[in-house]
Amino acid sequence: MFKKITTFIKDLGNFGPILAFSVMGPGVGAIVLSASTDVWFDALRSHPMSLLIFLILGLILTGCSLIPTHAVSLLGGILFGHYLGPMYALGTITLASMFSYILFSRFLDDELLALLKKKPRAHMIYTELLKSHGLRTLSMVILIRLSPIMPFAGTNVLLAAGKVNKLEFVFGSAIGLAPRVILVSIAGSKLSSLDLSQGADRSLFVLGLIATILSLAIIGSVSRKALRKMVTHEPIQD
Template sequence: MPKNRRIILETLYLLWMGALPVLSSVLLGYFALSNPTFFTEFSPTEYVLFWVSAVFIMGLALCPTTFFAMFTGFVWGWTGLWPLIIAYAIASLLGYFLARKMKGDALIELIRVKFKAGDFLANVQAQSFAWVFLARLSPIFPFAITNALMAFLGVPLRQFFVGGTLGMLPRTLIALWTGTQAASWANLLNHPEMLRWQDVASLGMLFISVIGMFVLVKRKA
């Protein structure tokens, strides 16, 4: 395949991973508002099928993971924590392997040459566990895009999986707790002050991740 076409396809793939979750979260939220008991009346088989579907929903960037965690907290409370963590971890693997199929060589080479980011990319590869952990911790790095970029850079699977799973826990717990505190989606939307403490916590995680990334860059230098 011509290099320019590969760059276009790989860029479109990243755009898919970033834009589609916004639309799907609106649709899922609307459905939850319109059918408040739909998910709570699942049979055991339907419950398992839902979480199997959740792997693909998150792994294919059909819904933001933070929104999905809030949704889980609202519907099932803390009983949804372990299924959510397991589905999240498997979804990250799905996104990782899909991106490995895409390869991303042309896009990474473009970034390396166009933006003279060779040293930075080498830094990420050399300290991949820490970078994956901090990227997952930061609220500004979308789940699916992080999957793709780390796979494009050739981050080892074990470091990607362990670092990513540990990094996502604080964000997931905060989002899940927020969902458990909402009497209804409508109440949450009508009372945005319920999200303020989460915003403060998100800023704290962002601060930690930025400082950590700065330290990693300086360490490589």
């Protein structure tokens, strides 16, 4: 058992540590942001170039998995109000997702794909869901982004490692992230200081739950078709 675990970790290569960092980094960043709000918040809000600073730092820090998208969304609402805040926040986070995809792609080889190829069924499901290039892949990215159980930074790494088409990745990310970012940013517009415990209303949770159920349903359907194809050697049809 220990040998299998060691072999599996070795096979992950750079993917394992990068994924772990992307999942833990935003949480640590949230703690640092909350603890240091008194140091930087007022200076940022009163700075004549606050928008440019917000865009640049939001893009870099979020794209590098150093702060959560929740913080960027709230800050957008606090700094720029009910109407402009959501627009700036969504633009920043969408660009950050693309920056993250490009950045992590440089450090990720083909470890994940190599592991998938060792599992024919898993590889077939991956191919059908995320490498089919079209509406199915776009829809799957949207649902993944809508789901509350899929962290933004970790999803960036997974999709980058899976070499999902960049165009479908960025459009799917923008559409899927929009409800969460907009609602949280609107909630932020009612605040006078950064409070990461604040968020959107229950409707966002319901939307995310529906997206999660749909994602699981699609994966289940594709899994059954993949198994049938492996047994009967018949092509998978929609």
